[in-house]
């Protein structure tokens with residue numbers, strides 16, 4: 526996977542999780558702009574979209590890709606994702622010398638930030654789904670009380686939880702359940 530896709534896939538996860546937590550608002554968007562270098566770093570001109578407009582655009586994006594993460598398998602995920610990809614206004618170019626090693630751009634520089642994040646996040650999720658080893662690398666956290674999604678970048682591709690915290694929590698309760706069953 527291209528490095529640019531990896532970061533954008535993580536961003537897609539952050540956006541979906543914030544939306545599922547009901548926290549995707551103007552404050553969240555402002556915090557994102559503070560910490561996130563890509564693709565905001567590539568902004569040649571200051572983005573004209575206000576925080577509230579961006580929050581609306583990202584909520585729509587989150588609602589769309591949330592179902593991709595919730596799909597049972599890659600075929601079902603692709604069935605949700607492909608119509609979204611077909612609707613994108615793609616402009617592919619090789620970018621050289623913009624403070625980064627040569628890399629691909631999929632968005633027009635001039636387009637609005639919400640559109641650019643949409644293009645980059647959808648393409649990143651598509652590139653995760655198009656795994657040459659036919660491994661499903663996206664999913665929803667297996668912890669019973671967690672609604673977060675994840676992208677699995679590990680070599681073994683056996684991730685089941687969104688975070689180490691959820692994995693530990695689940696293993697502890699599983700252990701307790703087994704001990705209780707033993708009496």
Ligand SMILES: [Zn+2]
Pocket residue numbers: 666667668671672673686687688691
């Ligand atoms: Zn979790």
